[in-house]
Amino acid sequence: MVTALGPAVGATDVALPGGGVVALSWAAQTHTGRKRVDNQDSFLAASPVFAVADGMGGHAAGDEASAAVVERLAENLSQGFTDVDAVQLALRRAGVDIDGIALRQDGAGAGTTATGVALTLLSGQAYWAVFNIGDSRVYSLVDGVLTQLTVDHSAVQTMVDAGQLTTAEAEAHPSRNIITRAVGFGHDPVPDLWFVPVMMGSRLLVCSDGLTKEVDNDLIRLLLSEGRDADDAAGLLLEAALTAGGRDNVTTVVVEVVRADDAIESDTTLPRLG
Template identity: 40%
Template sequence: MPETAPQGGGETPRAPAARLDLGAASHVGHVRSLNEDRFLVAPESGLFAVADGMGGHAAGDVASSAVVQALATIAPAASAGDLLARMKAGIATANAEIQKVALARGTVVGTTVAALLIFAPHFACLWSGDSRIYRVRAGRIVQLSRDHTEIQSLLDRGVLTPEEASAWPGRNVVTRAIGVQERPDVELDHGLLEPGDLFILCSDGLTQHVGDREILGLCTDAPDAQGACDALVSLTLARGANDNVTVVAVRYLGPPGAGPRDAAGPGASGS
């Protein structure tokens, strides 16, 4: 996993007061020869991410690596707002680097990103493209991100029904990505953490094969965050895995000193 490096400026950084249960898994799948997915698990800075190099575009792995490496250089911040600002700046830096690669190669290069910030008691999600962020809380799963895809746009406008969308030929067309435009086009959601919250970040290689209810079920049955990631990737592989698949799981157990009962939830475990 990438290591963080010091970043100057601002107030004296402090580590976010949080106990976390973490997991990650990535697989090339059964069809592609190269894994263009990249992920970040950096609890020391409170940042987590999944990036999926644009399928069919040259140097997709270069693009996804640029985003993850930019986020990996962010040091612990003094506040949630400070960390979010650094996160946005890192994505902007990666966007510029990817555009330079695209210009040099004379082709389109891009990557999705789904990024999570944990600075207890706050969390924030940033995303661009169709990599997703879910939250499992109190036995329910909610997709916090919203796909930036042609098919989601058609669904939002009522042009297609969910049944029609499942067979739509352009269902994999992404309408936003890092590196494709001069400035990164990202969306933001944020809120307050509750002990037991489980966040799932994933590339579309997972959601092409595994539904939301199945994600909830596997996460509920898993003994810990790593077990959830392993189970999700295993099911994807069993169903054909026609794309790279990557999953990162982050469970918030509570502030330091909180016991397992304070962080009760499906699959919760103490440290």
């Protein structure tokens, strides 16, 4: 059963240390899909952290693994900003939890993806800390331009990076569901990390691969742009995945920056790999 933490539709103002605010609105939607009987996705939608986890393993193991990630991320939520150390600690604790889940499942493997954004401060300026383990994704939409902020940890992405496959070929490859990094399976969870300036008017999408395996980036850009608000955009994206076949669980979390005082006028990201 899906674990959903935080309000499905919400908004908040976060005070900046030098004065002014960052105003956010968000929405989260999830669906079992048209082919699955259970939903192993979980999400956290509660400022300052917005995250999606896509569980793997048997029915109970996948549910519990994804739940462990969002529950650990939710433990130290503040009213303002957080930092990447807290995110990394939460993921390590979730990894320990998941190893315990696997033992209770007679040693069968259990794991989950974990991706999302955390509102943080760098030199007094508001940034999104984007984190990722696995093949769930984070996108940004700024001035109509869609950018995939995360890089999949998957077998096909490795082949794309090596020049062995094109992106289009990867989408239909028989190994497209194999991931190369996860929280669980006895491994230390190591997220990739990027810092992205908070931009007024921008939208962020955090989603499971139930969306991206059904809907291409052009349609994601269109629907994320056309949504009247975060809830409408999340719903349009989810419905598009279901219309395209809905072969997997689908989760969409959309965060909109309604106001950002003293926002950095730059589209530069600061990469940091964990």
